[in-house]
Amino acid sequence: MNEPTDKKCASRRKFLVGAAGLAAASAAGGAARAGNPNNQPPNIADWTKQLGDGVGVRAYGNPSKYEKTVVRRTVSWLTATPESSVSFTPLHELDGIITPNGLCFERHHSGIAEIDPNDYRLMLHGLVDKPLIFTLEDLKRLPRVNRIHFLECAANSGMEWRGAQLNGCQYTHGMVHCVQYTGVPLKLLLEQAGLKTNAKWIMAEGGDAAAMNRSIPMSKALDDCIVAYRSNGEMLRPEQGYPVRLVVPGWEGNVWIKWLRRIKIGDQPWYTREETAKYTDLLANGKARKFTYEMDAKSVITSPSPQAPLKQKGFTIISGLAWSGRGKVKRVDVSLDGGRNWRAARIDGPVFDKACVRFYSEFDWNGEELLLQSRAMDEGGYVQPSKDALRKIRGVNSIYHNNGIQTWALKASGEVENVEVG
Amino acid sequence: MNEPTDKKCASRRKFLVGAAGLAAASAAGGAARAGNPNNQPPNIADWTKQLGDGVGVRAYGNPSKYEKTVVRRTVSWLTATPESSVSFTPLHELDGIITPNGLCFERHHSGIAEIDPNDYRLMLHGLVDKPLIFTLEDLKRLPRVNRIHFLECAANSGMEWRGAQLNGCQYTHGMVHCVQYTGVPLKLLLEQAGLKTNAKWIMAEGGDAAAMNRSIPMSKALDDCIVAYRSNGEMLRPEQGYPVRLVVPGWEGNVWIKWLRRIKIGDQPWYTREETAKYTDLLANGKARKFTYEMDAKSVITSPSPQAPLKQKGFTIISGLAWSGRGKVKRVDVSLDGGRNWRAARIDGPVFDKACVRFYSEFDWNGEELLLQSRAMDEGGYVQPSKDALRKIRGVNSIYHNNGIQTWALKASGEVENVEVG
Numbered sequence: 034m035n036e037p038t039d040k041k042c043a044s045r046r047k048f049l050v051g052a053a054g055l056a057a058a059s060a061a062g063g064a065a066r067a068g069n070p071n072n073q074p075p076n077i078a079d080w081t082k083q084l085g086d087g088v089g090v091r092a093y094g095n096p097s098k099y100e101k102t103v104v105r106r107t108v109s110w111l112t113a114t115p116e117s118s119v120s121f122t123p124l125h126e127l128d129g130i131i132t133p134n135g136l137c138f139e140r141h142h143s144g145i146a147e148i149d150p151n152d153y154r155l156m157l158h159g160l161v162d163k164p165l166i167f168t169l170e171d172l173k174r175l176p177r178v179n180r181i182h183f184l185e186c187a188a189n190s191g192m193e194w195r196g197a198q199l200n201g202c203q204y205t206h207g208m209v210h211c212v213q214y215t216g217v218p219l220k221l222l223l224e225q226a227g228l229k230t231n232a233k234w235i236m237a238e239g240g241d242a243a244a245m246n247r248s249i250p251m252s253k254a255l256d257d258c259i260v261a262y263r264s265n266g267e268m269l270r271p272e273q274g275y276p277v278r279l280v281v282p283g284w285e286g287n288v289w290i291k292w293l294r295r296i297k298i299g300d301q302p303w304y305t306r307e308e309t310a311k312y313t314d315l316l317a318n319g320k321a322r323k324f325t326y327e328m329d330a331k332s333v334i335t336s337p338s339p340q341a342p343l344k345q346k347g348f349t350i351i352s353g354l355a356w357s358g359r360g361k362v363k364r365v366d367v368s369l370d371g372g373r374n375w376r377a378a379r380i381d382g383p384v385f386d387k388a389c390v391r392f393y394s395e396f397d398w399n400g401e402e403l404l405l406q407s408r409a410m411d412e413g414g415y416v417q418p419s420k421d422a423l424r425k426i427r428g429v430n431s432i433y434h435n436n437g438i439q440t441w442a443l444k445a446s447g448e449v450e451n452v453e454v455g
Numbered sequence: 456m457n458e459p460t461d462k463k464c465a466s467r468r469k470f471l472v473g474a475a476g477l478a479a480a481s482a483a484g485g486a487a488r489a490g491n492p493n494n495q496p497p498n499i500a501d502w503t504k505q506l507g508d509g510v511g512v513r514a515y516g517n518p519s520k521y522e523k524t525v526v527r528r529t530v531s532w533l534t535a536t537p538e539s540s541v542s543f544t545p546l547h548e549l550d551g552i553i554t555p556n557g558l559c560f561e562r563h564h565s566g567i568a569e570i571d572p573n574d575y576r577l578m579l580h581g582l583v584d585k586p587l588i589f590t591l592e593d594l595k596r597l598p599r600v601n602r603i604h605f606l607e608c609a610a611n612s613g614m615e616w617r618g619a620q621l622n623g624c625q626y627t628h629g630m631v632h633c634v635q636y637t638g639v640p641l642k643l644l645l646e647q648a649g650l651k652t653n654a655k656w657i658m659a660e661g662g663d664a665a666a667m668n669r670s671i672p673m674s675k676a677l678d679d680c681i682v683a684y685r686s687n688g689e690m691l692r693p694e695q696g697y698p699v700r701l702v703v704p705g706w707e708g709n710v711w712i713k714w715l716r717r718i719k720i721g722d723q724p725w726y727t728r729e730e731t732a733k734y735t736d737l738l739a740n741g742k743a744r745k746f747t748y749e750m751d752a753k754s755v756i757t758s759p760s761p762q763a764p765l766k767q768k769g770f771t772i773i774s775g776l777a778w779s780g781r782g783k784v785k786r787v788d789v790s791l792d793g794g795r796n797w798r799a800a801r802i803d804g805p806v807f808d809k810a811c812v813r814f815y816s817e818f819d820w821n822g823e824e825l826l827l828q829s830r831a832m833d834e835g836g837y838v839q840p841s842k843d844a845l846r847k848i849r850g851v852n853s854i855y856h857n858n859g860i861q862t863w864a865l866k867a868s869g870e871v872e873n874v875e876v877g
Contacts, residue, residue, distance in 0.1 A: 078574065080714070084664050085566030087537025088694075092526035094557040096515065097697045099572050100690050104514035115509025127688040128637040129601040134555055135516040136689065144507030150521050152500065174770060179551040179804035179813055213804070215550040242506050265687065266549040267558065268522050272510075275519045292502070348596060382601035382635070383805060391601055 102126070105136060106203055116144035119186070121207030124333070125341040128352065130181070130382055130389045132210035134265050139272045140186050140208065142243035146292040150276045153240075155260070159298035162227030169276050172262060175217045180259060180282070183356040183389045185209040185328050187285035187312055190439075191432030193420060198451040201340040205439060205451060206333040209356065211389035214280050216261030219254050223298070231300045237279050240294035247288040247312075248302035249281065253326075257282045257387075260293065283358030283387040284326040285433070287312055317428030328358035330417050331436035332365055332392070332409035343398065343447035351378070351394040357411035361386055364410045367394040371404030371440060371454040372419065378407065403443040404454055420453070524548070527558060528625055538566035541608070543629030546755070547763040550774065552603070552804055552811045554632035556687050561694045562608050562630065564665035568714040572698045575662075577682070581720035584649030591698050594684060597639045602681060602704070605778040605811045607631040607750050609707035609734055612861070613854030615842060620873040623762040627861060627873060628755040631778065633811035636702050638683030641676050645720070653722040659701050662716035669710040669734075670724035671703065675748075679704045679809075682715065705780030705809040706748040707855075709734055739850030750780030752839050753858035754787055754814070754831035765820065765869035773800070773816040779833035783808055786832045789816040793826030793862060793876040794841065800829065825865040826876055842875070 096103065105120035112118040122138040139145075150169050158164035186208035192199055199205045223235075228251075235254045239245040249258070259280040262269060269275045274291030281288045287307060302308070302324070314322040332355035337343050355365045361384050366375040378392035392407070408417040420437030427434075442452040518525065527542035534540040544560040561567075572591050580586035608630035614621055621627050645657075650673075657676045661667040671680070681702040684691060691697045696713025703710045709729060724730070724746070736744040754777035759765050777787045783806050788797040800814035814829070830839040842859030849856075864874040 078570075078662060080568040080570050081662050081664055081666060081716070084538045085563070085568045087566050088527075088540045088542040088561045088563060089529045089537060090567070091557075091694070092528070092542075093518065094527075094559070094692050094694060095517075096556075096689060097572075097691075097693050099697075103689060105510075105516070106514070107511045115511060116506045118510045120510040120514075128599070128685050129635045129688045131553060131635045131687045133687050133689045134518075135513075135557075137516070139510045141507070141510060144509050145512070146502040146507045148500075148502050150519075170766065174772065176772065176815070176817060177550070177803075181805070213551045213553045240500060240503050242503055244503060263550050265553045265555050266551045267518060267525060267555045269519075270516050271519050272513070272516060275521075294503070344592065350596065350598065381599075383603070383807070385805070393598070395598060 103136070105138060108204065117142055119208060121203045122210050124202045124207050124209075124335045124354065125338050127335070128391065130211050130354075130391050131265065132212055134212065134267065134270050134273075137210040137212065137264075137270070137273060138186070138208050140286065141241070141272070142245045143241045145272050146239070146241040147271060148240060148276060148292055153276050155277060155293055156295045157222055157226045157298070158295070160229040160232040160300060161298050162229070165222070165226050167222070169262065172217055172260060172277065175221060177215055177217055178259065179213055179215050180280070181211065181213045181385045181388045182280060182282045183209055183211040183387065184286050184289055185331075185356070187287055187325075187433040190435040190437070193437065193439075194424070194429045194432060194435050196453050198453065200451055202333050202335050202338045202439075203340060208286070209354070209389070211356070212264045213266070214259055214261040215263035215266070216259040216280065219258035219260055219279070222260060222296075223254060226298070228298065232298045234299050234302050236297045236299065236303045236305070237288070237290040237293060238295040238297070239274075239290045240292035245287070245290060245307065246303070246305050247290060247307055248305065249288055253281065253284070283328060285312070285328055288326060312433065314427060314433050315430035317430065325434055328356070329434065329436045330357035330359070330362065330409040330411040330415050331355065332407040332417060333439050334367070334405050334407050334441055337405070337443060337449050338441055339449045339451055342449050343443065345447070346398050346400045349396055349398040351396070351405065353378075353392050353407050354389050355392055355407070355409035356387070356389045357409060357415070358387060359415065360412045362390045362409055363412045365390070365392040366408050366410075367392075368406040369396065369403045372406050372438065375408070400445055402445055404452070405441040405443055406438050408438050525558070527560060530626065539564055541630060543625045544632050546624045546629050546631075546757045546776065547760050549757070550813065552633050552776075552813050553687065554634055556634065556689065556692050556695075559632040559634065559686075559692070559695060560608070560630050562708065563663070563694070564667045565663045567694050568661070568663040569693060570662060570698060570714055575698050577699060577715055578717045579644055579648045579720070580717070582651040582654040582722060583720050584651070587644070587648050589644070591684065594639055594682060594699065597643060599637055599639055600681065601635055601637050602702070603633065603635045603807045603810045604702060604704045605631055605633040605809065606708050606711055607753075607778070609709055609747075609855040612857040612859070615859065615861075616846070616851045616854060616857050618875050620875070622873055624755050624757050624760045624861075625762060630708070631776070631811070633778070634686045635688070636681055636683040637685035637688070638681040638702065641680035641682055641701070644682060644718075645676060648720070650720065654720045656721050656724050658719045658721065658725045658727070659710070659712040659715060660717040660719070661696075661712045662714035667709070667712060667729065668725070668727050669712060669729055670727065671710055675703065675706070705750060707734070707750055710748060734855065736849060736855050737852035739852065747856055750778070751856065751858040752779035752781070752784065752831040752833040752837050753777065754829040754839060755861050756789070756827050756829050756863055759827070759865060759871050760863055761871045761873055764871050765865065767869070768820050768822045771818055771820040773818070773827065775800070775814050775829050776811050777814055777829070777831035778809070778811045779831060779837070780809060781837060782834045784812045784831055785834045787812070787814040788830050788832075789814075790828040791818065791825045794828050794860065797830070822867055824867055826874070827863040827865055828860050830860050
């Protein structure tokens with residue numbers, strides 16, 4: 034465990050004092066229940082008095098019935114139909130960096146394609162020496178890699194451009210997840226097909242009813258893209274592109290084509306609907322940024338947050354996620370006063386390239402109202418900006434690529450609200 | 456991607472030839488289906504012609520209906536009752552190092568305790584300055600860490616001591632899984648209670664009907680043990696000790712007490728039933744090894760394996776898992792001839808302390824019968840031994856701590872059998 038670097042942060046000694054008080058209070062309550070805390074355990078609970086379910090009750094397990102609120106949530110008014118909608122990861126209910134497969138957010142353009150893996154095909158064609166078609170079995174027989182990466186929708190936090198102030202990080206930041214992918218490096222497939230000298234772009238197309246498609250420059254395709262079929266060890270879930278999706282590390286989620294059906298190789302981008310009418314960033318002057326693939330460094334405090342209020346004063350843990358599409362997260366800072374003063378947070382657990390990191394910052398809360406913020410810095414030196422700094426450059430027309438600093442107002446009651454600071 | 460180090464292994468060039476042939480064959484088949492493979496995608500499938508399910512179909516997601524065989528499996532004859540039995544992780548159906556929570560093997564002594572988290576308590580008492588009782592909320596308010604560790608049952612591969620040759624790695628090696636845990640370092644809790652100078656051991660006790668308990672030396676308790684409440688980000692599953700279990704990195708699974716209810720601090724081990732009648736290793740001379748906590752370095756080829764036979768000749772990937780309870784896996788070797796010749800496998804993905812690593816070794820299979828083996832080496836220099844070498848030292852009375860090298864016989868048909876080699 035690393036020590037916090039800022040003096041303002043609760044020192045180790047201070048934590049011990051704070052937490053001991055907390056635990057002593059519990060011990061007092063427990064003693065009343067137990068009668069004799071020095072020698073006896075608490076009263077025997079019902080669950081210790083009777084046999085539980087045996088093995089085989091769940092061949093494939095599910096969470097406890099007491100965790101029923103830990104679910105993806107949708108917003109009915111966001112899109113015209115549920116087939117073109119989104120569900121959000123409950124970031125406020127999770128910890129660490131791995132997202133369980135069952136809670137990874139969804140975003141579909143024409144619903145969840147249901148593909149029989151025996152009939153699945155992936156075609157490579159266009160500017161290649163030899164067009165190829167792969168079955169799923171073919172792909173599984175090729176050399177594979179395992180990589181942990183975040184996936185973020187370009188529209189994550191999109192409602193915040195105009196200050197919608199959605200009430201919870203599940204809604205403001207829940208279009209991000211982080212899992213371990215297994216699959217074939219796209220480079221290997223392209224090498225097998227044999228690239229013509231003028232092969233500069235690929236178009237990836239999905240097998241869903243939207244035939245969702247995007248152009249990707251060859252430099253990225255040959256770098257770290259993966260034709261993936263597994264997530265956290267098991268086969269991809271249907272809503273994540275079963276049986277095969279494209280993994281484009283660090284880039285906006287819409288280019289991670291799900292239900293991947295076809296990769297065409299060409300000499301220029303295709304300017305498909307999804308990269309002209311959609312997924313461009315309209316600036317204040319009427320021009321639009323296009324091909325804005327990379328997800329800039331970003332972070333969010335997941336607890337405390339509007340869906341995870343504080344229940345008591347004293348020793349308190351700020352917990353959050355940070356990520357960057359340009360490499361590793363190098364540092365995360367936390368502010369209690371709306372960005373006037375910053376302290377370095379403790380990054381816990383592994384730090385992977387283009388993956389989420391978990392950060393913590395501990396402090397003693399005396400009940401005063403605070404403005405909580407976090408800001409990520411990546412290994413390239415990029416620092417997450419304020420929302421207003423972003424608005425000055427980009428205006429408020431776009432719904433994409435809002436990586437501005439999020440502010441949570443902690444009230445004296447322990448409740449937390451999504452607010453704007455100047 | 457690292458290149459294999461042994462000349463016997465398929466070279467990069469050889470892979471490309473082999474795989475191109477494979478893909479060309481598929482392309483021919485695909486061409487027949489598509490009519491014009493140079494310019495047209497394969498025939499439009501039904502799933503591209505109609506809208507799929509929208510978001511919100513599954514608030515908590517599950518695998519595809521086509522993956523129904525990817526489940527934990529039980530063996531009815533293994534134990535007297537399902538409440539004292541085991542289910543096995545389908546290692547042959549997984550890849551990478553993270554095990555999905557729903558597929559982590561189970562081993563219970565009195566079934567799955569169903570604990571209401573609001574009524575959960577953890578007591579620390581015995582040789583401490585101040586006995587403490589923690590609620591779940593108390594634990595969640597203390598500084599936490601995230602660590603990826605394997606958990607292996609002491610009896611994993613236990614049937615192989617006498618050569619039972621169970622037909623599949625799910626049954627021979629499926630009592631291991633690897634997830635990311637989130638929880639409080641046990642050291643912090645012990646420090647809060649304040650250890651007496653003669654505090655040398657702890658006893659951890661579960662809240663299940665077995666009140667499963669084990670003694671653990673204080674040196675380990677103060678080292679890397681975690682009082683964990685999350686697995687892969689979400690709360691522990693009921694069968695894994697919801698809401699709280701002890702994580703004892705690198706040590707046999709039975710000391711990772713589930714449904715953790717009590718930690719007593721003492722000056723010597725308790726010699727409970729679970730560490731005298733059970734979980735000791737009876738040697739040939741009638742003496743028993745006791746407190747054999749550490750899991751020695753071990754590995755298994757998960758594919759090909761009896762449940763994952765080869766379907767065709769040509770370029771073939773050997774995939775497997777390796778782990779060590781004494782630190783990081785440093786190297787994994789693979790043999791095709793029953794241990795006469797070895798080649799270094801490629802370890803892919805992150806290598807964590809006391810965690811599973813994924814290894815691959817590629818070769819061209821010409822249809823000849825082979826004896827596939829793997830052996831792990833850890834950073835301490837320990838090399839996984841043969842089963843016979845283990846038997847010479849330990850006899851065949853025990854069912855615990857069999858980390859001997861596993862042999863799979865690959866038949867000309869592609870089928871794989873569990874065999875013994877001299």
